[in-house]
Amino acid sequence: MSSSSNAAESWISAFCSLVGHEYFAEVSEEFIEDDFNLTGLQSQVPMYKEALEMILDVEPEEDEDDEEEEEEEDDDDDAVLGDANGTGDRFTRAAMRRQMRMASDLSVIESSAELLYGLIHQRYITSRPGIQQMAEKYELCNFGLCPRVFCNGCRVLPVGCSDTPGQETVKLFCPSCLDVYTPPNSRFQSVDGAFFGTTFGCLFFMTFTELDVGARTADSAAGATNGDKPRQQGPSTTTTLPSPLQGPSTTPQPAVINGVTPSNLAPGLGPGNFYEPRIYGFRVSERAKSGPRMKWLRMRPTDVNELDECRRYYEEHEEDGLEVPVEDQNMVDMTVEQTVERRKKAPIRRRRANTANGRTASPMDTNGVVDGG
Amino acid sequence: MGEQFISSRGNEYFCEIDEEYLTDRFNLTGLNTEVQYYQYALDLVTDVFDLECDDDMREQIEKSARHLYGLVHARYIVTTRGLAKMIEKFKQGAFGKCPRVICEQQPLLPMGQHDTPNVSAVKLYCAKCEDIYNPKSSRHAAIDGAYFGTSFHNILFQVYPAMMPQRTQRRYEPRIYGFRVHAAAALMRWQDERREEMKERLRSARVETGFEIEDAGDEDIEEDEDDVEGEDGIDDMFEGQMQRV
């Protein structure tokens, strides 16, 4: 049965074109029609069946009673049904369903449909077609730019800080400073963050490793410079190699560090990329009561080998002739390359611990988190 | 002109410079070489302009007057009266709120990355994360940063230390299916080490770190932390001390 309204636009594309819904991808019907993708959502969404039908633009299934009553409805015989709230059990299931579709309930179904769509969306954008669709939107700069000056207009991604709906609104994750920001436009302050979820942001950048996170696009350059003149002279508040920590690195840099190319690891942080408070050109001392205390948040080692915790650990302890204590063995989880590279060095116990978890190649950190295995 | 200037769209970051200040030549030292049609511009700013001229000329002079006002503004806002005016605007959130989620709407202050005009546009400083951000509106993003200068916002907190917000070690922690992402987590551990080094430096110099309350709070909740992490691991995207419900 086709929709009686014969709307040219599907519910999904209408939803995605609403003001404030610019961040959403259009979930394919194929994805929604696969029951596996909807596992567990039934219990989270009131009027699940109606909501699902609405999303898919499906006319609700009817039995004969229904159709008869539908005709009555045209005669405007609604008075009895109107107070059905407390007396629901007196009505047949069909009547109940019919009542649910009445105009007054349409808004309930509509909001259920939005919730359901959001929850499906959370799953869809971590699926292959979904993440691809979001990549296209990212390329088009649909999610905006990082507001942080030193991120040079890096493109951001919508994320949730919770996977449970109703907790927090959508935020923007910047891969250049690894921080999250409130969208600049208040229209997004009514969009639930759970509809994007906590996993999507990082999964995205781990999926599209070839993306150059620090690169400036035409869009981002325009957005970031904000009328700044190219002329860069005179005293600047940008840091200029004041401490040994920030000197240029002389150590050869690895092609990959902890599963990421160094140029894609928070390129907006580190020397030259953080603000240093100054008064008339003099740096405000750390020891002043109102002096700087947050520099660490925007720091990054010039020599990324400092982030190779395994190597650091072994280098520090090999000399002492110490073995890695068992408790520390899941401190760091290694990536494939590193696992191969370090295999000779790694104690057997460590390898066994990793394979037992079945997550040898995982670039994720198990530290302090309940293990998946 | 002062009043009219600050009340026009896009000029919300400026405060009104006292007539007294503007008419004291000492405060304008050196600006005559920076501003075209200096005398006319000054007349316009101090509302004594009476030159008959064509529209083009008038436009030029108005442009110069805006530039002059901005340059005087940079000097005025580090005076006692200027600071007091800017504090009021700061408290009202006239310069916007920090976009960083962890900063929880900390009000911002306008600042320049350079004291020389025509180099860079105005930026907004957050004292909670000590970082600088681009203004949201393109009208604001076109304002010269030199009209606020590199020192004003830092002087403000030296003069009004009570305005300094409580800083926090809490931060966003990228995760995938509840697991911390290794590359980011390793960097954050490295940053945490730098922070602990700083705290150690401050402690040995007998200076408050500013994180004492937060660190004391951590010890209080340590005992039941394990349970919490098991249940909320996925939702709990922020490292550090969390607000207990």
Ligand SMILES: [Zn+2]
């Ligand atoms: Zn950023």
Ligand SMILES: [Zn+2]
């Ligand atoms: Zn901030």
